[in-house]
Amino acid sequence: MRALLVLVAHDLRQHLRDRSMVLFAVVIPLALSAVFSLAFSGVDDPQLEPVTAAVSVPEGDEAAAAVPQTLAGLAEAGIDVTVLEVPADEVTAAVTSGQAQVGITLPQGYAAALADGTGATVEVEVGEDAGLAGQVVVGVVSSTVQAMGRDATAVAAGAELGLDGQQLEALVAQLSGGGSGAGGPSEAEASAADGAAGTAEGAEDGLATGGAAWTVRGVAGGQLSLSAGIVAGQAGMFLFFTVGFAVLTMLTEREWGTLARVRSAPIRPWLVPLAKAVVAVLLGTASTTVLLVAGSLFLENVAFGSWPVVLVLVVAVVAAATSVMALILKLAGTAEQASLMLSVVAISLGVVGGTFFRVPTRGSWARCSRSTRSRRSAAG
């Protein structure tokens, strides 16, 4: 096995000498994490500041009263909304003074107007500092009002019951589902739904499906947050370049002629590709680990669960990547062909990369053993 050590040490030294190892294993992962931290900070859990809504409700109007009740219900859903019931002529003052960020004036005879179908105008004023939470409030109000207009009876019933969080979710979901092309408001409603779920899961899935259908699910164990998913995905893609880089030296050596010379030495022929694979695994593990660690340091909300498990997972994935590279090497005649194939594989993996890593914490071992097995079959 001395020959293997000689080959591995030689390759590592070569990478070190042209600084590519430091570049691939440390510098690029760190740089990537820095870029991620800039690009993706705040993607998770939209930060909703507390918001105060000044609402004027005509005396004894049950339908109109449903609006502040709905808003109050938002608090349960995780959005800090304070409802300030004020007389109609003080709404504007409350908003301009900054006492409230949103002002809502429900007109006199609102319930009656809904009942006879003549329609009513609800005035909504938005203060300059309303922020995302303010937008949510506006969205919720407008959708509530619209729903009432569509079905007055239902609204009345709803008003009697007082809409709770879940009903609100259903309502918003129904509305945003119907008006997916509506742009701004629909996004605000989406955020509301997300807030209602109280997890980052909604946001993650939502982005994944293009923001159209926001489904709200319960919290399912140790899934990764969106940033973590992105970092993991990038790690998956990056890993391929690193591993590919190490394995592609095989082609470079063919061009240099040194491969034939190495093979003419009295060593077992399979030691040569094995040494490349060992170097690839070392380099790939180093760079992926650096990327993941840096990601979890730079980015809030990025956690990958138990580190030993993640490390095993990374090594398994690196090994799998190495065997895919070996396959590419076999198929590709030239270094150019190989790097082209490599890019295709790497980018596809980057796209599905998050999936690679999105592992429930408890199920990690199952996943690990599966990737190990797939590595074996790929290598065999």
Added chain:
Amino acid sequence: MTTSSPGTAAPVRPDQTRTSAPVLQVDGLVRAYGDLRAVDGVSLRVDPGETFGLLGPNGAGKTTTILMIAGLLRPDAGSVHVAGTDMAADPIRAKGHLGLVPQELAIYPELSARDNLRFFGRLQGLRGTRLKTRVEEVLELVGLEDRSKKPSKTFSGGMKRRLNIGIGLLHEPTLLILDEPTVGVDPQSRHAILESVATLTDAGMAVLYTTHYMEEAERLCDRIAVMDEGRVQAQGTRDELVELVGDADLVVLAGGGALEAAEAAVEVLPAVQRVTRDAEGLRLTVRGAPTAITGIVTAATDAGMSLHDVQITRPDLESVFLHLTGRALRD
């Protein structure tokens, strides 16, 4: 029997006992690329301490043969034995006896001459002080001591070639295989390379040397195989090969005067086989021209010929190749 190489006369190194067993025995090697039989039944034998030349034009199949001998290419048929070990049966042992200098450069451009040598030395199983001393010896032999720390990509073409050769010598192989080591090298470096090969053979190393330069083969090799289109057309010492074309020299007597009388006078000499006469003088086909030339010149002048110039052209491998294949050796 004369040879053009200093190798045969050289003393054999004491620690390398000459045995009658050949260093390399190649039997019926065949390798086809698709329909092309690049190597078509090649058999060779290289004895200990011998320098063996494989002479042939581009595409003759020299490199393909070398690759099979070095165990880098699997033959379709035939066998290779290195120092008695079958390459197919025990490649690691067989490869241990070989030092390969590939036709194309095979060095790491980022590494210095010394690091290149060290790495390949380790792969050959050298270590410790032996590795160290061998690296220094080889650096000196190929004349790269003063450039040993620079990356080899900064070397001139000739220096790269010399390093390329040095790597093959490192572990003192029983048989050194040099595949056209002088291609693309200036005359000075070429001379240095040929010198160092001659030094090695003097030291008792067997060398298999491929080339398409006839002069190199003549200068270096004890025995030569002329190869063309995948086959060995003839093999033997230079003189044995030259005898194939009849061992006749061409003598040109340029001048005037009594040409007819001179023709008649030289024609009767025993060494002269054939005489033709033209406007410039006489052309003779002569056996053993160097010894017969005085008699010829005397006979011609005595007969009344006034000589301007005498030329002797001895047959060379070029004419052998022409004779064997009907083609010139040069591309």
